[in-house]
Amino acid sequence: MMLGYLLARAGIDVVVLEKHADFLRDFRGDTVHPSTLELMRELGLLEEFLKLPHSEVSHLTFQIGAEHIPLVDFSHVPTHCKFVALMPQWDFLNFLAAHGKRYPAFHLHMRAEATDLIIENDIVTGLRAKTPDGDLEIRADLVVGCDGRHSTVRERANLVVEDIGAPIDVLWFRMSRRDGDTEETTGHIEAGKMMIMLNRGDYWQCAYVIPKGGIEGVKREGLPAFRARVLELSPFLRDRIDEIKSFDDVKLLTVAIDRLREWHRPGLLCIGDAAHAMSPVGGVGINLAVQDAVAAANILAEPLRVGTVTRAQLAAVQARRAFPMRVIQRMQVIVQNRLLSPALSSSARPKPPFVLRLIMWLPFLRGLPARIVGVGVRPEHVRTPERAA
Numbered sequence: 262m263m264l265g266y267l268l269a270r271a272g273i274d275v276v277v278l279e280k281h282a283d284f285l286r287d288f289r290g291d292t293v294h295p296s297t298l299e300l301m302r303e304l305g306l307l308e309e310f311l312k313l314p315h316s317e318v319s320h321l322t323f324q325i326g327a328e329h330i331p332l333v334d335f336s337h338v339p340t341h342c343k344f345v346a347l348m349p350q351w352d353f354l355n356f357l358a359a360h361g362k363r364y365p366a367f368h369l370h371m372r373a374e375a376t377d378l379i380i381e382n383d384i385v386t387g388l389r390a391k392t393p394d395g396d397l398e399i400r401a402d403l404v405v406g407c408d409g410r411h412s413t414v415r416e417r418a419n420l421v422v423e424d425i426g427a428p429i430d431v432l433w434f435r436m437s438r439r440d441g442d443t444e445e446t447t448g449h450i451e452a453g454k455m456m457i458m459l460n461r462g463d464y465w466q467c468a469y470v471i472p473k474g475g476i477e478g479v480k481r482e483g484l485p486a487f488r489a490r491v492l493e494l495s496p497f498l499r500d501r502i503d504e505i506k507s508f509d510d511v512k513l514l515t516v517a518i519d520r521l522r523e524w525h526r527p528g529l530l531c532i533g534d535a536a537h538a539m540s541p542v543g544g545v546g547i548n549l550a551v552q553d554a555v556a557a558a559n560i561l562a563e564p565l566r567v568g569t570v571t572r573a574q575l576a577a578v579q580a581r582r583a584f585p586m587r588v589i590q591r592m593q594v595i596v597q598n599r600l601l602s603p604a605l606s607s608s609a610r611p612k613p614p615f616v617l618r619l620i621m622w623l624p625f626l627r628g629l630p631a632r633i634v635g636v637g638v639r640p641e642h643v644r645t646p647e648r649a650a
């Protein structure tokens with residue numbers, strides 16, 4: 262959506278396909294980081310964006326066993342907004358779509374599912390999509406796969422995937438929010454269990470972390486045991502825990518970390534999770550996808566305006582974005598392997614690893630995770646002009 266918006270704003274004809282009828286997927290993340298807020302400011306959209314319902318998180322505390330670790334402090338990040346805006350991603354996408362529609366070159370097709378690529382002489386020249394009104398064939402100078410971690414586009418393009426592996430899955434469910442609940446988005450790890458709770462206004466979006474493939478074990482233990490585990494992490498949910506009526510109320514989200522060896526082939530580029538699936542650790546995948554979109558627009562808008570993009574220009578997008586992606590994936594792997602996996606497989610109460618203790622003892626170090634998560638490495642800036650209004 263961000264790439265479609267930026268290209269249409271630069272006067273390039275764009276078709277954005279979305280397979281669903283709306284963006285209301287409750288498994289979308291909610292974090293809009295300082296780097297993305299900075300881009301909204303550069304686009305002149307920040308003020309209006311922040312009028313949408315959201316909460317602002319400037320500090321994050323995580324409970325590991327008995328210790329509360331003040332892990333992240335965004336108050337010194339080098340951006341105008343020194344907080345993460347927690348906003349449901351459907352609001353963010355609807356906002357971008359509404360702004361995209363201001364440009365005549367922006368065409369959004371909902372309920373249009375890309376099913377196959379059109380490939381001629383080894384060059385991708387378009388794609389086929391399924392819609393309620395029948396099949397659609399779209400010819401394009403460039404097809405961009407931004408269809409997430411189960412990307413059809415990358416699969417049809419035969420791009421080689423390197424699986425990095427993620428030892429966790431997530432059970433995703435809602436609990437109502439009540440008067441007297443904390444406002445804070447929180448995380449808590451104990452022996453054999455972990456949960457993150459996102460404040461979504463009138464309800465908590467809960468992410469209960471299990472070892473990969475552990476869903477069958479959870480179901481075998483039964484619903485009362487699962488509810489009890491949730492309560493051990495968040496006892497204040499006791500008065501509403503029976504809102505989880507059955508395992509139908511609990512969705513399994515599989516976590517993946519992978520990356521394409523090459524993000525492109527002639528006529529096609531992948532960005533976001535389609536190029537590099539991100540784990541929820543750090544809650545940065547949305548922002549990384551947005552950064553990819555901005556880099557792709559910066560590099561490709563002018564070539565697209567004057568003609569067809571070359572392979573070297575597509576490679577330049579990967580060259581620009583691969584390093585920041587690798588840094589974040591590395592961080593996610595370290596957190597998964599050194600903190601999450603040991604805690605989930607142990608019966609002893611977890612203790613914060615040494616590096617987190619350092620952060621606890623030396624407050625100025627809290628700026629470092631804030632910088633990596635909130636801004637990332639090699640932050641992008643909007644370089645595309647506004648040509649069409």
Ligand SMILES: Cc1cc2nc3c(=O)[nH]c(=O)nc-3n(C[C@H](O)[C@H](O)[C@H](O)COP(=O)(O)OP(=O)(O)OC[C@H]3O[C@@H](n4cnc5c(N)ncnc54)[C@H](O)[C@@H]3O)c2cc1C
Nearest residue numbers: 279280290291374375408409533534541544545546547550
């Ligand atoms: C459990 C979990 C929690 C997470 N929480 C967070 C978080 O809080 N913050 C964060 O920053 N990151 C989070 N992430 C990571 C984040 O979700 C992704 O990194 C990010 O959404 C990637 O954005 P994207 O636009 O590349 O793909 P997606 O957000 O997956 O978007 C892909 C879009 O393409 C559509 N689509 C798919 N296939 C087709 C098709 N064939 N044709 C047409 N449309 C199609 C989908 O409907 C979807 O709208 C989480 C990940 C997981 C697994």
